[in-house]
Amino acid sequence: MITVHHLEDSRSQRVLWLLEELEIEYRVERYARDPETGLAPDTLKRVHPLGKSPVISDATRTVAETGLIIDYIVREHGDGRLAPAPGSEDHLRYAYWLHYAEGSLMPPLLLQRVFDTVEKKAPLLARPVAKAISGQVKKKFIRPQQQLHFDYLENELRSHEWFVGDAFTAADIMLSFPIEAAVARAGAGRRCPKLREFVERIQARPAYRRALERGGPYAYA
Structure with missing residues (x-):
């Protein structure tokens, strides 16, 4: 199952939306922003060295960067949905x-x-x-x-x-x-x-x- 490491008020909302559009079962691991700095907590660095969101875990893979995550989910789990035919x-x-x-x-x-x-x-x-x-x-x-x-x-x-x-x-x-x-x-x-x-x-x-x-x-x- 895909786990979305989701930071509140962040770009990772798009990943949740994509998964809902594709009707893929997933798990959300929530992270709160630091109330003083507004930045992601250091605990995200345990998932990816940059400590940024979004990041997903899919079996043994960890995928970061929103564009790559969206491309990865569509290719690996989309069954041809939400993307035009490759090569077109x-x-x-x-x-x-x-x-x-x-x-x-x-x-x-x-x-x-x-x-x-x-x-x-x-x-x-x-x-x-x-x-x-x-x-x-x-x-x-x-x-x-x-x-x-x-x-x-x-x-x-x-x-x-x-x-x-x-x-x-x-x-x-x-x-x-x-x-x-x-x-x-x-x-x-x-x-x-x-x-x-x-x-x-x-x-x-x-x-x-x-x-x-x-x-x-x-x-x-």
Whole structure:
């Protein structure tokens, strides 16, 4: 049986959702964030040296990194579901979105969170300088990069309902976390109706809702 090492309010929610979509039996090992730092507990390092989530255990295998986990589960346990046929053009597009979600889309969203934290946590005397520097970085780099990606994604959804085409795939699951964050926290929902509709569609899926029940609180839901 697959064990999901699940950190609350984290990207591992996507793994639970995938397993629910595929109706695969699994076990959840829960981890709480440190109340001071918001980081994963050191106990996760017993599972994987980096101490990050998600990680899954499947028999003798330990698999880390969300994109690889999703690809692994679909290949090893999916029975041809939630992915286009290997070797097809749609499969190449599918693989692209699996990598794009964390490789290209997440960094500008994560940078905003980092600089928001810098503004809030800077020592009182240094806070005006920190806010000034942070504001310039956001204005000159972070927000333009975010909008570049939001416009790109919005345009992709103008011609079809899901990112690989008319069929829902695991690529949509992989993209869910950064798009939910973009719509809820980075302003994409105001300017990108197709992204907002995408979030509404995924959150209405029964398997998505079952995964929330199994995983617990999820800040981007």
